[in-house]
Amino acid sequence: MSHIGVTGHRHLPAAVLPAVRHGMTVELSAVTTAGALSSLAAGADQLFAGIALDRGVPLTAVIPGMDYEAHLGDEDAQTSYRRLLKCCAARIDLPREPTHEEAYYAAGRWIVDHADRLIAVWDGCPARGPGGTADVVAYARSTGVPVTVLWSPGVLRC
Template structure:
């Protein structure tokens, strides 16, 4: 019988400045390698979500894609981001499509909360600034903390995101 699984979720910024990227990558890798039988949860958005998903797969962690309830792929960003999304999605052990939400922000918020509700702990790629819209990183970090889910914040102090 397999041992316990540590479910690790991600929340984070879509844009990670180069000055923070190495700290973020090494921090994610360290968190995944330190976990007992890690299982990763991500919405596969640009930035933190895709970086986390790539590293989780490299570390051999099964990955659950949590797809916000909307026309998600069309709102991911440029062609490179959508191509990465499709490639990572094919490698996922599980895919969860959430019910349709009225707005994109409500869909992002629902996806973030879904991940927190199923995670044993969270990684936040976060500069500490307030969210720029409902369901942003600060909102999901606050939700996780209220729910008692431990959060590891990864960022290079003093670096500002665009």
């Protein structure tokens, strides 16, 4: 039994969605999954959380230490966040961080530290800011946590 964590971009081009959905479903089906770990951010995190819940995988929400809900994006992302949060088996509220970037990165590290493997919805490019997807992937690789990157070749992030 394993715990699978997720990291990924908030804005996903429509061209990657079929491959990402399929990859997440395969990864969540590959072994007996004890649980899924997600920060429930818009984009990759919410997509992963929904697929995990649909498959009956217990979901743990890892909430960055900041005014998180206000920074999730538009009203749809906030509504989806609240809906997913209600369905979680557990919620981890991380300590407050000095900046949003540090809070996001702390959540990503917590997920890596508690996961047996990590799904990264990542275009392979450097992070656009501190604590972004590329930084979480680098941290996972440096700690020996296996990373499965899901993306469609040639597709540029929006």
